[in-house]
Amino acid sequence: MKSAASRFTRAIVRRPGSTFASGLSAANEGPPDLAEALEQHERYCDALIRCGLRLTYLEPDEAFPDGTFVEDTALVTGRGAILTRPGAPTRSGEVDSVAAALRMFYGHVQPIAGPGTVDGGDVCEAEGHFLIGISARTNEAGASQLAEHLRHMHYTAGIVDIRSLEGLLHLKSGLAYLGEGVWLADAALQNALRSSAAPVRELIEVSAGERYAANCVRLNDAVLVAAGYPRVGGALRDKGFTPIPLEMSEFRKMDGGLSCLSLRF
Secondary structure, eight states: OOOOSSOOOEEEEEOOOTTGGGSOOOOOSOOOOHHHHHHHHHHHHHHHHHTTOEEEEEOOOTTOTTTTOGGGGEEEETTEEEEOBOSSGGGGGGHHHHHHHHTTTOSOEEEOOTTOOBOGGGEEEETTEEEEEEOSSSOHHHHHHHHHHHHHTTOEEEEEEOTTSTTOSSGGGSEEEEETTEEEEEHHHHHHHHTSSSOOSEEEEEOGGGGGGGOOEEETTEEEEETTOHHHHHHHHHTTOOEEEEOOHHHHTTTOOTGGGOEEO
C-alpha cells in the first residue's frame, strides 16, 4: 500500500438535481438515469467517507444541471482556495454556493476575474506544482491569472495546451497524479507531462480503450477509479495502490468523471 504525502480530511459534494439530464454533454451516450445517478453518487460519497473524509453537502440547484460537478467551480489547496470562473456560461451561477461553503473553512477566497475562464477540471497538483490546462473551458487569460494567484501562495505552476488533443474536455480527463512521482496518463498527454516541471518518476500509460479511467482520484491510502476498466485497476494494484472501483456510467454520459464530483482538502 502506498502512503499518501498529505492527508485529505474534508470534501464538498452536491447531489445531482432533477434537471441533471439537461446539462452539457458531448458524450453521445444517451440521457442519464437520474435514479441511477443518485445511487452512484451515494456510493461515491460513501467511498469518500471510507477514505476518512468528512463531507459538506450542498443542496441541488435545479437552475444548474451541471452543479453536481463541483470541482470545476474552485481550486482548494493547503494554503488557500481560489474560486474559478467556469468556461461554460450556463455554469457561472454555480460558484456562489460553493464560495459560501468554502468560506466556512477559509477566511479569504480569491476569485478568477473575467475575461479569464478556468474550470477546476483543468488543474492538477503534484507536490506543490500545478499543471493548468488550456482547453475549451479554460482560456489563456484564466490560466495566467490562476498561475499568478498560485505563485502568490508560494506554489509553482505550468501551463499545458490540450486544445489540439481530441476527446479531452479537461486536463484531468487524461491524467491523474497518484503521489510519489507516479502518474496515470493517457498516451496523448505523456510527452507534455515529461516536458513539464512536474515531478515525474513513473508513468502508468492508459490505453485508448480505457481513457475514461485516467480520471481517477488518490485519496489518502486508496485510489478511486471508474469501474469497468480492468487494465487500469490491475496496473494500480501492480504498483502497490489500493483501487476502489466505482460505477460512473451516468456521469460519463454527462462528460463527468470521478474528480469532478468533489472538492477535496
